[in-house]
Amino acid sequence: MRALLAVALVAASLVGCARKDPAPKPAEADASAAPTARPASAAKPAAPTEGAVLFVSADTRGYLGPCGCSENMRGGIARAAAQVRTARQGSLPVLYVDGGNSLFGERRLKPGQVPQEERKAQALADAMRQMGLAVRATGPLDDTQGVDFRKGLGLPELAPGQVKLFPAGAREVGVVAATTAAQLAQASAQAREQGADFVVGLLDVTLDVAQQAVEQPGLKADVVVATRTATEFSGEQNRLVRSAVPVVALQSKGRSLLRVDLAYAPQPGPFTLQKGQDDLEREANALEQRAALLDKDINLPGTDPRLKALKQRKRDELVARRQALLNAPPVAPAGVNAFTLRFVPLESSLPSDAEALAVVTAYDADVGKMNLAWAKAHGQDCPAPAPGRPGFVGNEPCRTCHEDAFPVWEKSKHHHAWETLEQVGKQFHLNCVGCHVTGWEQAGGVCRLDKVTGREDVGCESCHGPGSEHAEAPGTDNIIGSPGERVCITCHNAENSPHFDFATYLPRIVGPGHGKP
Known part of the structure; x- marks a missing residue:
């Protein structure tokens, strides 16, 4: 715990009281920026790596970023991109996967909404490409403007029931998409047959349905992500159910990422969800709760500006300490293939990726002109x-x-x-x-x-x-x-x-x- 605290204090001194999405200079893209599938029959690398990092987004619902109506709102594709880019600057291979239901927020659009929402979907697709998207599943909210529009965005997709394998250092990571429990079991078994060492299931259902699905016999996934929220309220929180196969539901509207850290043993074998993380999780949750209390005070109308600034600095310090805990590499037991599941809330004081931020800025400039022109012509x-x-x-x-x-x-x-x-x-x-x-x-x-x-x-x-x-x-x-x-x-x-x-x-x-x- 002393080591983790030291990491946290160093990170806090570096991040300090940064505000308004400081955007770092784009780093040089490395070879892992755009991973490609490799046939299971291909030889694995001779020199093993220590592990890999996976990032998963889902249920973004057409959100490029928060509305900005309140202070310290979470979310934003540019902040997500910064997390992925920072991880790629390390020594481990990094995969970014999207679970779907991300391109639009509604199943039906009014005529006046179409120019804006299609332009936003294009901006999201552009940002995902910049993040080196490996593959994404699809959901009903992705097809709001039709299958042809979705496919025209040119993103790497995984149809329900399909499997894709990706090299991740000394191991293969399999990603499967499904809409039913039976389809998930069949696809995960197929991924294992093709040589996947670790399998991520993207299941287009709500959390409660996914919990039932992982109880079905024949499931070969290591973790299942429920990519659809049932209600607005259910999408307000990150959820992890520690069943035999853990089930994850992400906070909706692009407010958090799921980070999966894989630690490899010398020999291939089953992966185990790492235990002994309870102290870290408790400390991270305590920091989040303290920051949330400060958020409430900061957003209170009429707060004295000097007091507000003081509380904002303290709040950003707590966020930096929590982020250091989340980014600290897990220490796996010797001789065990292990993984950890951690949520990365995209807080307002975290940096934004410069390239992704440019995509959002271009969208903001375009969409106002498009909407005004549409109103004049058709309003x-x-x-x-x-x-x-x-x-x-x-x-x-x-x-x-x-x-x-x-x-x-x-x-x-x-x-x-x-x-x-x-x-x-x-x-x-x-x-x-x-x-x-x-x-x-x-x-x-x-x-x-x-x-x-x-x-x-x-x-x-x-x-x-x-x-x-x-x-x-x-x-x-x-x-x-x-x-x-x-x-x-x-x-x-x-x-x-x-x-x-x-x-x-x-x-x-x-x-x-x-x-x-």
């Missing part, structure tokens, strides 16, 4: 409100009678919601705009990116509802009044505002003339 106004129902009128009619409420609103982040998008060039991104304008895609609201003027920011009607009737005839019977938590969590949800607490946040947006006498 349609929102339908009028149903007879007898109010429509949206914007903030100015409210000011006439509620002038004393505006100073409070103007000091809040709601007043600067549109500006925050403009600062990062995302004011025309369909994933973002809905929570930064008033009345998005609602009857009598705004449905076109080229007609947002006058509806920017989270205005009065975002919380109190459409106000045309109230503006024409003010009264208590034609306005919502004080909105409840149900209204707030439409945008302050677990993904965009993970630390939101209604009772804590509400006092930050009320004041004299706006919720207080």
Whole structure:
């Protein structure tokens, strides 16, 4: 444990308080950057290596990175690429595999979404190629725009029931894809027959179904990754089930990677999930919990900037210490082929790969122009409100009678919601705009990116509802009044505002003339 602590302290001194995704200079690609399959009959290398490193992503759901609405949000393909590139700078061979359900976030797209989502899928494919993707399985979310579109991206794919073997130093790693327990058992057995020493199963089911699948007889996999989350909530955490064949479910939307470290004995043989990692895991989990508590304080509206900066530095230090523990090479028992399974949360203070970051930046620049052009050419106004129902009128009619409420609103982040998008060039991104304008895609609201003027920011009607009737005839019977938590969590949800607490946040947006006498 002293050695691990020493590694952690060194890493903390190097990483320090880095913020805003520091991007290192691209390293020279080595021979392992784009591994290729080799027939099982080919001779294995004469000089054995000590082991290998595997990285697995899955269930990315079309996310190039987090939305950025809150501080310290996890995720991003550029951060994932940096982890893979850093591992390749070591002496061990590295394989990167994707489990599928990664290219899109929905099964069906509205016409206005198509340009953005196809461009995003292309950017994800480009970044995966840069990461030296060995192979990927596919899932329903990959075929949102059809099989031809998916295949046109040119990524190395593994169809359900298929097997591919990859050289990993002195051993062969087999990767199999499946959609059922029977298919997984058959494909894993085939991988063994072809000479695979270690087998990774990519199973396109949820975690609970995968747990049942590994109980089936005939399974020859060493680890199974469940590549589909059941609900939004189930995708919020990394999960490892330590059954006879361990089952893994990754945090969705590209927020974590699975790292598999293989340690080779002098002679080939079965691999055993390494024991004795409990102390390391407990320490890493404790550091994560301490960082999460600081995250909550950092995201609290109205926090003093100096205190916020102090807590941010401490939080980044904890992340660096945890990352050092996760990257420390495991020490396998002598004479045993062993492996470890570790999750790598892609925290905001971790570096981004420069080449992958350039892919994301190019996407950001392109997609705004594409969406705006589509809106001008094909956009349609929102339908009028149903007879007898109010429509949206914007903030100015409210000011006439509620002038004393505006100073409070103007000091809040709601007043600067549109500006925050403009600062990062995302004011025309369909994933973002809905929570930064008033009345998005609602009857009598705004449905076109080229007609947002006058509806920017989270205005009065975002919380109190459409106000045309109230503006024409003010009264208590034609306005919502004080909105409840149900209204707030439409945008302050677990993904965009993970630390939101209604009772804590509400006092930050009320004041004299706006919720207080």
